[in-house]
Amino acid sequence: MSLLNYFKKSKPNTAKLAKERLQILVSHERSARNQPSYLPELQKELMAVIKKYVKVNQEDISINYESDENQETLELNIVLPDNV
Amino acid sequence: MARIIVVTSGKGGVGKTTTSAAIAMGLAKKGHKTAVIDFDVGLRNLDLILGCERRVVYDFVNVINGEATLNQALIKDKRCDKLFVLPASQTRDKDALTVEGVGKAFKELKKTFKYIVCDSPAGIERGAHLAMYFADDAFVVTNPEVSSVRDSDRMLGILSSKSQRAEKSETPIKEYLLLTRYNPARVKLGEMLSVEDVQDILSLHLLGVIPESQSVLNASNSGTPVILDEQSDAGQAYSDIVDRYLGEDKPHRFIDEAKKGLFGRLFRS
Numbered sequence: 001m002s003l004l005n006y007f008k009k010s011k012p013n014t015a016k017l018a019k020e021r022l023q024i025l026v027s028h029e030r031s032a033r034n035q036p037s038y039l040p041e042l043q044k045e046l047m048a049v050i051k052k053y054v055k056v057n058q059e060d061i062s063i064n065y066e067s068d069e070n071q072e073t074l075e076l077n078i079v080l081p082d083n084v
Numbered sequence: 085m086a087r088i089i090v091v092t093s094g095k096g097g098v099g100k101t102t103t104s105a106a107i108a109m110g111l112a113k114k115g116h117k118t119a120v121i122d123f124d125v126g127l128r129n130l131d132l133i134l135g136c137e138r139r140v141v142y143d144f145v146n147v148i149n150g151e152a153t154l155n156q157a158l159i160k161d162k163r164c165d166k167l168f169v170l171p172a173s174q175t176r177d178k179d180a181l182t183v184e185g186v187g188k189a190f191k192e193l194k195k196t197f198k199y200i201v202c203d204s205p206a207g208i209e210r211g212a213h214l215a216m217y218f219a220d221d222a223f224v225v226t227n228p229e230v231s232s233v234r235d236s237d238r239m240l241g242i243l244s245s246k247s248q249r250a251e252k253s254e255t256p257i258k259e260y261l262l263l264t265r266y267n268p269a270r271v272k273l274g275e276m277l278s279v280e281d282v283q284d285i286l287s288l289h290l291l292g293v294i295p296e297s298q299s300v301l302n303a304s305n306s307g308t309p310v311i312l313d314e315q316s317d318a319g320q321a322y323s324d325i326v327d328r329y330l331g332e333d334k335p336h337r338f339i340d341e342a343k344k345g346l347f348g349r350l351f352r353s
Contacts, residue, residue: 013274016274018230025234
């Protein structure tokens with residue numbers, strides 16, 4: 001690296017990056033914290049039912065819980081295999 | 085009325101024991117009878133930081149099992165007669181502490197002590213849970229670093245849902261932020277999260293900032309709580325924290341880089 005490069009290169013602001021990553025992560029984890037406690041159990045049982053009819057993997061099913069002041073949403077997403 | 089303070093963080097190595105020792109000594113030096121309890125069963129270290137490791141006869145688990153009385157197990161500090169230390173047990177039995185046992189010990193301690201400082205172990209296992217369960221106030225010790233901030237937030241979630249106050253729907257635990265190992269020079273360079281950054285993320289009341297300081301290692305080497313090193317930046321920062329906790333209005337220090345005089349610059353002191 002030349003001396004000129006040394007002066008030209010501005011150091012990336014890693015603290016800013018850290019803050020952005022943390023803000024996203026923390027808000028995600030906080031919303032997960034407020035999820036109803038039955039959610040993992042529900043996911044397990046739904047999985048068992050679905051497996052009876054279609055061949056899917058654990059990662060093909062996602063359950064999302066979201067809540068704001070007005071409503072609570074429970075979203076169930078199943079990715080069905082191509083060759084059904 | 086006695087108050088129970090838990091010093092917690094989730095993450096290890098951020099300065100919980102250093103903080104517990106300093107805060108407890110600070111409160112005791114202000115004339116309040118204070119007990120400091122090590123909850124890290126199996127990995128006792130508070131005794132070492134306070135310099136009373138050779139005076140340990142009985143420990144917290146002995147008290148809970150009824151093998152010793154609290155008075156037998158509490159070690160009176162040699163520098164301050166208002167400070168008492170209750171060491172952790174070195175047993176490998178993880179289940180040595182119970183909610184009932186700890187509750188009973190607190191009930192008795194509350195009769196004679198003004199402040200009970202609980203040094204929580206890292207993690208979210210039984211020791212950490214019991215350290216915070218009965219708390220009135222929580223000092224959340226955080227480093228300006230991603231994993232520590234994340235773990236602190238996780239700990240805040242646990243404080244607000246798993247404590248006795250939460251279970252009984254009483255006034256929640258009062259939570260305070262203690263930012264430790266802070267390096268203003270690196271913050272200025274954009275290499276370290278700033279006080280504001282951490283506060284933005286955690287939304288906690290800031291009790292104080294402890295600068296990264298050589299005096300902390302020197303203090304632990306000699307078994308002296310760093311707050312007794314009145315010349316040191318970390319010692320002064322902890323003194324401020326104790327004053328603020330006790331209701332004094334003290335401006336924050338050590339957030340900006342200390343200006344060095346000509347001599348300081350010449351000798352890089």
